Amino acid sequence: MSSQSVTPRSVDYSRWYTDVIQKAELADYAPVRGCMIIRPYGYELWEGVRSGLDRRFKATGHQNAYFPLFIPMSFLQKEAEHVEGFAPELAVVTHGGGKELEEPLVVRPTSETVIGHAYANWIQSYRDLPVLINQWANVVRWELRTRLFLRTMEFLWQEGHTAHATYEEAHEETLRMLDVYADFAINDAAIPVIRGRKSDQERFAGAVYSYSIEAMMGDRRALQAGTSHNLGQNFAKAFDIKYLDRDNELKYCWTTSWGLSTRMVGAVVMAHGDDKGLRLPPVLAPYQVVAVPIYRDDAERSAVMPTVEKVVAELRDAGVRVHVDDRAELTPGFKFNDWEMRGVPLRAEIGPKDVEKGTVALVRRDIDDRKQAKLFAPQAGIAQTVPALLGEIQASLLGQATAFRDAHLRVVDTYDDFKAVIEAGDWALAYYDGSAAVEDQIKADTGGASSRCFPLDQEPGEGACIVTGKKVAERAWFARAY
Amino acid sequence: MSSQSVTPRSVDYSRWYTDVIQKAELADYAPVRGCMIIRPYGYELWEGVRSGLDRRFKATGHQNAYFPLFIPMSFLQKEAEHVEGFAPELAVVTHGGGKELEEPLVVRPTSETVIGHAYANWIQSYRDLPVLINQWANVVRWELRTRLFLRTMEFLWQEGHTAHATYEEAHEETLRMLDVYADFAINDAAIPVIRGRKSDQERFAGAVYSYSIEAMMGDRRALQAGTSHNLGQNFAKAFDIKYLDRDNELKYCWTTSWGLSTRMVGAVVMAHGDDKGLRLPPVLAPYQVVAVPIYRDDAERSAVMPTVEKVVAELRDAGVRVHVDDRAELTPGFKFNDWEMRGVPLRAEIGPKDVEKGTVALVRRDIDDRKQAKLFAPQAGIAQTVPALLGEIQASLLGQATAFRDAHLRVVDTYDDFKAVIEAGDWALAYYDGSAAVEDQIKADTGGASSRCFPLDQEPGEGACIVTGKKVAERAWFARAY
CATH class of the missing domain: 3.30.930.10 (Bira Bifunctional Protein; Domain 2)
Incomplete structure (x- = not known):
């Protein structure tokens, strides 16, 4: 454990x-x-x-x-x-x-x-x-x-x-x-x-x-x-x-x-990933949904488990990868944290009230705000609701990663700007003559930024290499890298 | 090639x-x-x-x-x-x-x-x-x-x-x-x-x-x-x-x-495998069916290919793994031999007459007799006919291998019979005391037969080890082995 x-x-x-x-x-x-x-x-x-x-x-x-x-x-x-x-x-x-x-x-x-x-x-x-x-x-x-x-x-x-x-x-x-x-x-x-x-x-x-x-x-x-x-x-x-x-x-x-x-x-x-741990995209996640039964005693457990099993069976029939966490010795709170850390995209909580009301509490891992992350879905139609939500989560993770990336991509035309961007931890797109000498100088001047690539998606153009001033046709991305 | x-x-x-x-x-x-x-x-x-x-x-x-x-x-x-x-x-x-x-x-x-x-x-x-x-x-x-x-x-x-x-x-x-x-x-x-x-x-x-x-x-x-x-x-x-x-x-x-x-x-x-090459069981075969279009000229080719494509599409929709051999430079006869050697379980031939009659000529790899191996199936319902045939071929290969094996499994009670069975190339099931000494002697006396296993499916019994005569409870299979 x-x-x-x-x-x-x-x-x-x-x-x-x-x-x-x-x-x-x-x-x-x-x-x-x-x-x-x-x-x-x-x-x-x-x-x-x-x-x-x-x-x-x-x-x-x-x-x-x-x-x-x-x-x-x-x-x-x-x-x-x-x-x-x-x-x-x-x-x-x-x-x-x-x-x-x-x-x-x-x-x-x-x-x-x-x-x-x-x-x-x-x-x-x-x-x-x-x-x-x-x-x-x-x-x-x-x-x-x-x-x-x-x-x-x-x-x-x-x-x-x-x-x-x-x-x-x-x-x-x-x-x-x-x-x-x-x-x-x-x-x-x-x-x-x-x-x-x-x-x-x-x-x-x-x-x-x-x-x-x-x-x-x-x-x-x-x-x-x-x-x-x-x-x-x-x-x-x-x-x-x-x-x-x-x-x-x-x-x-x-x-x-x-x-x-x-x-x-x-x-x-x-x-x-975030402060709490992994956040896995539903397409790749080993478990797309973790189902956590909520109960305080054996009587509640007996009341809850048939609904859990029914919901899980319907989801599995719909091709959803579901894990049921029925570990008896652990509290629901422990389980919530555990599966959040492990990045499972969607948590399905089912307690006595859900059985009564015919609902499932669904909690999205991609949304940080606790209230916004949670919704109550009717058990009827759960095999449609959950795949649709998983699609939303997939898109949301891509959207978040894209927004984050785009906020840190910078186009620069001077070496001073270039160094400032790298110093700030962002990526810089700059005209570059492709030489080893320039790349070595950039590495030395910036404490390790390297050329990542000449992106394929760039307009044909001409500009001055930020280091040598030589006229060149392409910009390259530079960044600190793993 | x-x-x-x-x-x-x-x-x-x-x-x-x-x-x-x-x-x-x-x-x-x-x-x-x-x-x-x-x-x-x-x-x-x-x-x-x-x-x-x-x-x-x-x-x-x-x-x-x-x-x-x-x-x-x-x-x-x-x-x-x-x-x-x-x-x-x-x-x-x-x-x-x-x-x-x-x-x-x-x-x-x-x-x-x-x-x-x-x-x-x-x-x-x-x-x-x-x-x-x-x-x-x-x-x-x-x-x-x-x-x-x-x-x-x-x-x-x-x-x-x-x-x-x-x-x-x-x-x-x-x-x-x-x-x-x-x-x-x-x-x-x-x-x-x-x-x-x-x-x-x-x-x-x-x-x-x-x-x-x-x-x-x-x-x-x-x-x-x-x-x-x-x-x-x-x-x-x-x-x-x-x-x-x-x-x-x-x-x-x-x-x-x-x-x-x-x-x-x-x-x-x-x-x-047989004299002609591989014979692959349909469950494992990379291609379960090879489709060979039959034509003598471009006009016949044009007449035949739409039917080939239709049949292949229906089979693929039914989950059958089909390969179409449309290599222009090779004769149908060459292709038949080639795919027989490669062990494809079922060959589907489609020529101008098949187009006319709405049939497909199916040839089973598991049956040696050319006439018995061939049948003409209607194109209608081919997505049911072929999977059923593949099931038959799978069963037929298991049946043939089982019959062959069973014809060469021999239970023996004396060392003379044991040696004769091994000499003839068959497997011998005999009481054996499990010792290395006996196994070594058997290897020497038979030119290399070794103990394969004490089969799990044997009646509790007692008998004399064929070499030492010691009373033992289990028989073991012996055979020449890879």
Whole structure:
């Protein structure tokens, strides 16, 4: 049983996050430093992410497969930028079956190399293209500074890997999957995100262009919540992925990759939570409704439970995920706080008076004001009322997150304004020449703000880079980030 | 595109298996020896296994979670039998982030230890029990002799881990999950299995009792297709998993574990396949129906396709998984062979005459005789005809596998009969004293037959151990096995 109170978010955001993850039993620390145990409540949230994405991947023509955990060290070395980027983060198996291995094996940090090797075998002709495959897997990156869900040594994710006949098709795929991520984030996770292109120095190691969705957390920091990469022919050349084209010429394929991880669970916690704990969007919430029977003695309990069971059965038939909290040893007040902390979108209280009046007291988690949050719904028609309310709550969380974000997005034209905006903790959209030198200077001048992305949704324009004054065509978002 | 013909099963069972796995594109070899790539068609079959089991686990009160891939070496050493059993099979990470680790990390071969450690933290009181958790994960065992799906260095599986207040509850859980496996094998995979207790020397390393479901493959060899272990208090004592009981005393928990892996995909291939390739049970088949439009020219194609689309749409609305093979460059004959090799349970052919007559030609994969396999169904009512036929095919495959198995199960009372039965390739049920010495002698005398299990479904009795003549109470199944 979890203790109820978490450090209020307004007091210490970082401690609040750690508290709420552990007290809501989303996750726990593992014995190996930097690793995480995903507990059932957190895993069910991840299953919601997984099914929302998987459905969208299948609807866009992708199939799932599974590639091996172990990659020969030599594979990583075939793509120069790739090995340079990932070498410092590798976990290496040197012994197997009691013997030292001839070639060390890398525990996959990502699978472009081993999948590229397979694609080279599978793809012969233009008829075999496109190849549209995704895998759900664990990956390992040796991170020194870890934080539950946001950055862990091992994490769960999906990685899509596709091969195409032309650059244009690969480019379209890269943006299509970025849109899939944005659609999922907005409609399922209720998190408004900005789609954009990463700067060169923030590119995936081995990509030509990397794109991301960027989300604003409750402390206004940015979180990169999903990435999609146009890999050009870099991996095709490194792994000899060729096809015989209609014109009877052998050509290199164009490939993409895209990934979204358990980090998304951290995003949901940070984007929606409040002082009392989690606030989960109904689409992803493991329990959409918690039903709490209210009684003082066995007689009242006997009077109340048949109604509770009837209401719950009707809701379940309507496809609503309901949990009944009938723990005998706890007071209703304790239960209310407990489930508020755990972020269940809607609480259904049923007591003797509700039985008498034919009502259910419904309390919304998305509204802070106690009176406004509560309504009495007739038991008749509850299977229509509750799904409609869940829809409202979903929209309300997205609305709140969007209003909060928009209040902290600022367009700036001078470096002084830029620094003031970052200093105030907001995001700044500014003309930027895309260079590493400018980004490094900004990081130094602002105590760590980084370029998030060149947003896709911007008017074509021209302006002066806020640092160098050079004429450039695009603005980029800058912010402090996780 | 896959070549169509496989080595006939009747010619060379072992080559047939490897051929069919690769040509049906279920799996491929990975660059690291002993590892496997599960291709989309094979992965979809695994997703069918996964969802069939997951549904049953949830219906019996279990929740999913995720525990770390890496386990400190010292954890394995806490349970003496466990480390002795698994030490020779471990993959060991010695370097991370460019540095040698102070303590080597084991890539999990199974997770009793790391989960036991977590349970010790989570369980305080009798109120926290039972803990009923399952995880879907990859595990690594350094196998020297591997075979696609049946035995690979890395494999996918689920491992359930539960903790209980009493021995009786743990015992019940162990048998309940064995029954879940048997129910899945029989009803979803159409494989009749024998539930039983393993001999002491075949026990899981660290278990008090191990149980398995044993299946007969098409070459009559046995395959252990799922296991369920009563771990007693062995891991509770090694990891200090205790609870405060109602009587205010601290007591050790009783734990269980149970697992079923991608080996089940190999079982489906081997139990049902024939000379032409796979025969997939409709419940698990990625495609239950393949629709092949029949036409000789564009005019016929235009006449046929609207009917194909209409029939397919009706089937999909009825929840049938249909694939339309409209590859222009291939003949219908090629497609028929291709999908027969891939084991699709039902083929729907629609040509100009079918359009005219309002029929669909349906061809069952479970019936070998070409005439008997084919029937003409009216297009009207196809959404009822096809699901009913799929049900018949599912039952027919189970019936065929059961008849085949039962024809090769033999009860014997003398060692001479026993050896003759094993020599003939069948399974022998015989009184056996359970000792390692007898099992070793049987292995030597028969060229490798091993005890499969003491079947749960046997009448209480008494007889003479076929080797020692000692009076014993139970018979065990012996067979050559994978």
